[in-house]
Amino acid sequence: MNFGFFKNFLAKGTLGIDMGTASIKVVELSKESGRFKLLNYGIFRLENQEEAVETKQKITKLPDQDIVWGIKELIARSGIKSKNVVASIPSFSTFSTVISLPYLSERDLAKAIPFEAKKYVPIPIDQVILDWSIINSTSDQTSGGQLGAGRITPTVDVFLAAVPKHETERYKKIMNAAGLNLAALELENIALIRSLIGNDLSPVAIVNIGGRSTSILVVNQGFERISHNYEIGGFEITRSIARSMGVGLSRAEEFKKTIGLKPEGTKVVSEAMTSLLDMMVFEAKKTITTFENAKGVKIQKIFLVGGVANMPSFLEYFKTKINMETVIGNPFARVVYPKELAKMIPELSPTFSIAAGLAMREV
Ligand SMILES: Nc1ncnc2c1ncn2[C@@H]1O[C@H](COP(=O)(O)OP(=O)(O)OP(=O)(O)O)[C@@H](O)[C@H]1O
Ligand SMILES: [Mg+2]
Incomplete structure (x- = not known):
């Protein structure tokens, strides 16, 4: 196992932690006058994964105590001060989809979505945490909301995400054991969109x-x-x-x-x-x-x-x-970083895209 980081022992911000199967990635960002500033980053490589592949072991889950140890080492060695973590949950343990619903007020949608979600989410709805956001609605184009004959029935497209409750509990425990506070858990894809597309x-x-x-x-x-x-x-x-x-x-x-x-x-x-x-x-x-x-x-x-x-x-x-x-x-396109890092950014970018997007989330 090995590490890569640069030391910054002074400042404080938000930590984005991406626990992959090949490595754990951490990015620490602060926000100053509307711009993100890179305070720190680090990677903890899980080299035994290669052997796991060779023997075809199940490599989805590294024992939690190893993850805790890895995170603690990373934090200590890179001098990370922040305690608030936004962590990602891999796509294979979450569920997400886009659904179309009749046009409703946001309050009514909040009531309707858990019922609708039952049709799409493959595990019992009381065992997941549901999150959703309105993408767009066809009523945006209609005026006044009065529907004449032949008008299209207005609909709303809703992005729906479900995370199993036992996974959120597990992540909370891991972060607590590492001396951190899990401020939010987020789908990998959402973090990628935030850091790469803005x-x-x-x-x-x-x-x-x-x-x-x-x-x-x-x-x-x-x-x-x-x-x-x-x-x-x-x-x-x-x-x-x-x-x-x-x-x-x-x-x-x-x-x-x-x-x-x-x-x-x-x-x-x-x-x-x-x-x-x-x-x-x-x-x-x-x-x-x-x-x-x-x-x-x-x-x-x-x-x-x-x-x-x-x-x-x-x-x-x-x-x-x-x-x-x-x-x-390039997740660092809108991030301020020390100029000594400029040469390394192209190589860091693909690996740290999720972790950077997580650290950019408002908590
Ligand atoms: N310079 C490189 N050239 C080729 N492959 C590379 C290079 N650097 C890293 N990799 C490969 O990328 C993979 C790790 O990528 P990444 O860090 O994105 O994985 P992960 O997020 O830990 O895994 P997963 O998302 O599948 O759980 C490894 O297979 C590693 O060998
Ligand atoms: Mg990954």
């Missing part, structure tokens, strides 16, 4: 490729519209390289990070990955096309994030295959 209303997609899984989400007018999650990520890529080249996982991991898809690199490395990478591109394209066809809206740009986005020449490969404008997401 107030931009144009239709875009975000592809997050982590260790264990990949998620693709389509965002329009600042809200998630559809998302898709599947279990292929950096670990699987490493395994494939190891198999093709007949080397161990740590060697394969090194090849992935140093050679990756570099055109001048060893062909065996890139060839070992292509079917997995092409599957990722295919899935991303499918989700985007589904949305475009259903809504008649064209996606303008794709943001790539997650550790795998750092792979040499991956951006160029993805962009060419998907044939759309693609960039590496």
Whole structure:
């Protein structure tokens, strides 16, 4: 296990903590005269995950006491002072969707939503915490609310999210045990939208490729519209390289990070990955096309994030295959940071996108 951070022992702000399967990421931000300032960041790599992959153990849940220990080490070593945490809950343990309801006042919606949610949420509604926000309503375009013959019945689109109560309890306990206070728990995708898109209303997609899984989400007018999650990520890529080249996982991991898809690199490395990478591109394209066809809206740009986005020449490969404008997401675009960090920001960006978005949340 190892760490990366820079020390700032003076200031205080909000902590965003992203507990991934490959690593735990922390970003500490403060807000000064309307601008976010980066106070600190840190990463705690969970290296034993590679072995877990090799033996096909279930790697979704690291023992909670290990997570607590990891967070405490990170906080102590990087000199983080803030106590208030916004943590993310991975997409695979939450549920979210967009539903359409008849136009109602916000108060009536608050009453109607738990009933509607029962139809969509796969676990009993008394075992989840529901959260929702109005995306838009067709009544925005109608005047006066009087409906004449032939007028469209006004509806509201509501983004609905459900988090299992036992998960929120678990996160609270983890943070308390680490000496922190869980101020809010948030869906990964919401944090990504906040850090990468901000107030931009144009239709875009975000592809997050982590260790264990990949998620693709389509965002329009600042809200998630559809998302898709599947279990292929950096670990699987490493395994494939190891198999093709007949080397161990740590060697394969090194090849992935140093050679990756570099055109001048060893062909065996890139060839070992292509079917997995092409599957990722295919899935991303499918989700985007589904949305475009259903809504008649064209996606303008794709943001790539997650550790795998750092792979040499991956951006160029993805962009060419998907044939759309693609960039590496930058969660620090609107953040003030010490100028010594400027050189490192491009490399940090994909990994810290969720943690930064969490720390940007108002608590
Ligand atoms: N420079 C690099 N080149 C290629 N792969 C990289 C690079 N840096 C990190 N990775 C890979 O990215 C993965 C980790 O990404 P990330 O930190 O986003 O995962 P995570 O959030 O912990 O996992 P998950 O979201 O799936 O739970 C690992 O498989 C790692 O090998
Ligand atoms: Mg992740």
